[in-house]
Amino acid sequence: MAYLEKIIIKGFKKFTDYDVQFNNNMNVLIGENEAGKSTIIEAIDLVLNQRFMSLTDSNNEQLFNLINIDNFKSNPIKENLPEIDIELFLNLDSEPPVLKQNFLGVHYSDGERIKINKTGIKFQYKFDKEFDNEFDNLDFSENQTVPLELYKFEWLTFQGGSYKKQKNPLKALIIDNSSQKTDLYGSYAKQIFESKIENNVRRAISYSLKQHMDSFVQEQTTNLTLGNQSIGIDSKKTNISRVIDIKENNISLQNMGKGKENIVKTEVALQVNSNLVLVEEPENHLSHSNTRKLIEMIKEGVNNSQMIISTHNPLIISRLNLRKTIWISDKKAISLEKIDEKVADFFEKADNLTLLEFILSNKVILVEGATEYIYIPEFYRKIFSKSIDKSGIHVISMSGIKYKNYVEIAKQISKKMLVITDNDGHQNRIDNIYTSNKQFEENSQKIFIKCDEDINKFTFEVSFYKENEKNLMDFKKDSKVTLKYKEKYLDSKALAYMLKNKTESAIEICNDIELSDKIIVPNYIKEGLEWLEK
Numbered sequence: 014m015a016y017l018e019k020i021i022i023k024g025f026k027k028f029t030d031y032d033v034q035f036n037n038n039m040n041v042l043i044g045e046n047e048a049g050k051s052t053i054i055e056a057i058d059l060v061l062n063q064r065f066m067s068l069t070d071s072n073n074e075q076l077f078n079l080i081n082i083d084n085f086k087s088n089p090i091k092e093n094l095p096e097i098d099i100e101l102f103l104n105l106d107s108e109p110p111v112l113k114q115n116f117l118g119v120h121y122s123d124g125e126r127i128k129i130n131k132t133g134i135k136f137q138y139k140f141d142k143e144f145d146n147e148f149d150n151l152d153f154s155e156n157q158t159v160p161l162e163l164y165k166f167e168w169l170t171f172q173g174g175s176y177k178k179q180k181n182p183l184k185a186l187i188i189d190n191s192s193q194k195t196d197l198y199g200s201y202a203k204q205i206f207e208s209k210i211e212n213n214v215r216r217a218i219s220y221s222l223k224q225h226m227d228s229f230v231q232e233q234t235t236n237l238t239l240g241n242q243s244i245g246i247d248s249k250k251t252n253i254s255r256v257i258d259i260k261e262n263n264i265s266l267q268n269m270g271k272g273k274e275n276i277v278k279t280e281v282a283l284q285v286n287s288n289l290v291l292v293e294e295p296e297n298h299l300s301h302s303n304t305r306k307l308i309e310m311i312k313e314g315v316n317n318s319q320m321i322i323s324t325h326n327p328l329i330i331s332r333l334n335l336r337k338t339i340w341i342s343d344k345k346a347i348s349l350e351k352i353d354e355k356v357a358d359f360f361e362k363a364d365n366l367t368l369l370e371f372i373l374s375n376k377v378i379l380v381e382g383a384t385e386y387i388y389i390p391e392f393y394r395k396i397f398s399k400s401i402d403k404s405g406i407h408v409i410s411m412s413g414i415k416y417k418n419y420v421e422i423a424k425q426i427s428k429k430m431l432v433i434t435d436n437d438g439h440q441n442r443i444d445n446i447y448t449s450n451k452q453f454e455e456n457s458q459k460i461f462i463k464c465d466e467d468i469n470k471f472t473f474e475v476s477f478y479k480e481n482e483k484n485l486m487d488f489k490k491d492s493k494v495t496l497k498y499k500e501k502y503l504d505s506k507a508l509a510y511m512l513k514n515k516t517e518s519a520i521e522i523c524n525d526i527e528l529s530d531k532i533i534v535p536n537y538i539k540e541g542l543e544w545l546e547k
Contacts, residue, residue, distance in 0.1 A: 015105050015182050015288045016319040017057065021122060023098040024078045026052045033339060033346040035321065037104065039311075041333050042323040044341035045373055050323035053341065054187065054291045056099050057321070060136045061185040061289075063168060063178040074159050076138070082159065089153035096139035098122075103132045105182055112182060118172035133171045141165040183289040183319075290318045296326040308332045327369040331360040340372055340426060347426050356421045367409045371419060372426060374407035376545055379416050379432045385473055386410040387519040389433070392534045396542055406545065420460060429459035431545045433538055436464040438471035463541035474511040474518075476535045484531045488522070 016037045022028040027049050042050040058064050074082065081095035100121050105113040116132045119125050140148070144163040151160060168176040230237065295311070296304050308329060311320065324330065330338055335357040340347040360368055371377055380386050389408050393401040401408065411419070416432045423430045436443050446462045453460045470476040478485060482505075489510040496503045503509045511518040523529050534542075 014317075014319070015103065015108050017101060017183065017289055017321075018104050019102040020053065020057060021098075021100040021102075022053070022056050024081050024095055025056055025097045025099060026076060026078065028052065029078050029080055031346070033341075034348065035319070035339075036337055036350070037319055038316075039333055039337040040319070040321045041330055041338045042321065042341055043325075043330060043338055043369060043372060046325075048341045048343070050341050051293060054293055054321060054323055057101065057289075057291060058185065058187045060099050060101050060134050060168070061178065061181050061183060062187070063176075073138070073161050073164075077159070085159060086157040089157045091140065091145075091148055094140045095159060096137060098139075099136045101134045103134070103182060105132050108182060115172055115174065115180070116170045116182065118170065120169055120171045120173045124171065131171055134176050135169050135171065137167045137169075138164060139167070184287045185289040185291060186287045187291040187293070188295070189293040287318055290320045292320065292322045294323060294325065296324060296329060304328055305332075325369070327366045331363070331368055335360050335368075335422075338372075349422065349425055352425055353421055356418050359418050370407055371409055371422065371428075375405040375429075376407070377419075377423075377428060377430045378406060378408045378541075378545065379419055379430065380408060380410055381434055381473070382515065383410055384515040384519045385433055387516070387523060388477070389538075391523050391529060391532075392538055393542055395532075395534060396539060397546060404546075416462075423460050424458055427459065429545065430461070431541045432460070432462040433473075433541060434462060434464050435472045436466070436468060436470070438468050440468055443468065461541060461544050463537045465535065465537050472512075473535075474508065474515060476537070477532075478505065478508045478511060480533045480535045481531075484528065484533070488528070489518075 014037070017035050018037075019032060019034050021030075021032045023030050027047070031049070033053060042053060044050050076097060077095040085093040085095055102121070103116060105116060113132060116134065117130050119128060119130060121131055121133060121135055124131065140160075141163055148160065148163055170176050292311075295307055304326065305328070311322070311333065322329070322333070336350050336352050336354070338349045340349065378389055380389060386408055390401045393399075393404075393406070397404075409419075416434060419430070420432070422428070434446075436446075443464060443466055446464055449462055450460075452458075465476045467476075470479060485505075485507045488507040490506055492506050492510050494506055494510045494513060496506065496509050498509055498512050503512075522532065
């Protein structure tokens with residue numbers, strides 16, 4: 014199967030110079046809003062399917078990278094003119110040698126220098142040197158607008174020959190569930206028609222339609238004659254691709270609900286003989302159950318096609334295999350393919366909905382349960398006199414999930430992560446945490462695990478109580494709570510209540526302004542937060 018190996022994007026929208034390596038089957042693009050996920054899919058579609066505006070469209074300036082535009086406007090010389098350069102590196106080893114030869118050559122970045130033949134397509138939107146004289150006569154003293162009328166589009170194979178979308182070796186198909194474009198349904202139906210139906214069959218169908226339309230006009234000549242004028246048929250619109258629609262059970266795609274529409278579009282796309290399927294936000298307008306249905310459909314379809322999917326849905330990320338995820342960060346695209354298979358399998362089975370938050374956060378604090386989750390923002394405010402949210406730190410409750418699975422991901426993506434955990438009353442657990450921290454430091458990994466080093470303070474509530482015993486002296490002293498807890502007898506109703514009502518007690522203490530102002534942060538947590546803040 015032919016597939017897309019890599020894309021290099023220069024000067025297109027937010028990207029000055031960016032490259033992404035792809036798997037030959039499933040690729041799930043994740044990132045913050047405006048990270049560039051859609052831009053990557055748009056760039057692939059632009060090159061393979063030659064989708065672009067007209068040369069003279071003034072909106073084209075918005076497609077250039079802003080830094081490049083500013084460079085030109087600050088010094089409007091020919092050498093500073095912005096341009097867009099996109100290269101697709103293809104694997105066509107499974108295709109006939111004659112086809113591969115058409116795309117094989119050195120016409121790519123550094124290709125002519127290193128003299129290594131590669132397979133692919135290069136797109137450029139750049140100044141046309143035939144207009145050198147016209148540029149020299151332009152006056153930029155008052156208006157530094159990019160002279161788009163002097164630009165040209167160029168699609169070339171790496172061999173150096175001209176590329177036309179009819180030669181598309183991947184038969185790429187795009188499903189844009191986020192699009193607000195007009196004629197979305199007709200555009201999609203046209204894609205399916207052109208991908209599924211062979212050229213000679215399409216021509217025959219179009220010719221047959223035209224014949225029927227001509228016959229219709231001839232039959233209705235009397236009715237369509239208006240004196241010296243007559244009503245005719247616009248021949249441009251008799252092309253079959255302009256009037257086709259997709260239906261299921263005789264219901265038009267346009268008349269379906271948005272969620273059903275997304276599923277049908279994906280289902281139809283996966284039935285088409287296409288080597289590459291691009292999907293924008295497949296989860297849009299879908300319920301949780303329908304998202305699961307869509308995921309299973311995609312899993313089955315990926316056996317026949319390479320898929321590149323952009324998503325904000327953590328369920329899609331985990332269910333489609335974490336190792337197929339590509340994080341589109343500001344500096345570079347980071348693949349999670351090296352994550353241990355057991356870790357990926359864990360998240361797939363766990364349906365973990367915090368996974369996306371974890372990956373996208375600048376810094377992360379993992380805590381064991383809801384109690385610490387409630388207290389940590391308050392502790393942070395007390396130590397640093399500022400909000401934890403404004404500091405870009407995300408707190409995630411593991412709810413009993415083993416933090417080691419998160420550690421493996423943090424290693425791969427260089428995430429700065431603090432883990433707050435209990436020692437469970439075991440010295441060997443304390444020792445193991447010490448050993449792990451030492452290894453993290455030796456390997457320059459930004460991970461720090463903290464627990465109380467006193468085995469008698471076996472869980473967070475005990476550590477917190479011991480640190481705040483005087484402040485909590487009157488807390489729940491009249492409560493009917495018993496002092497027995499897990500075969501132990503406690504000496505404080507406050508501690509007994511906190512252990513037996515973890516979430517409720519945390520909320521009560523944090524909501525008591527006078528009491529919350531007095532509380533002291535347990536030392537091991539304070540040390541952890543100070544490390545994270547460095």
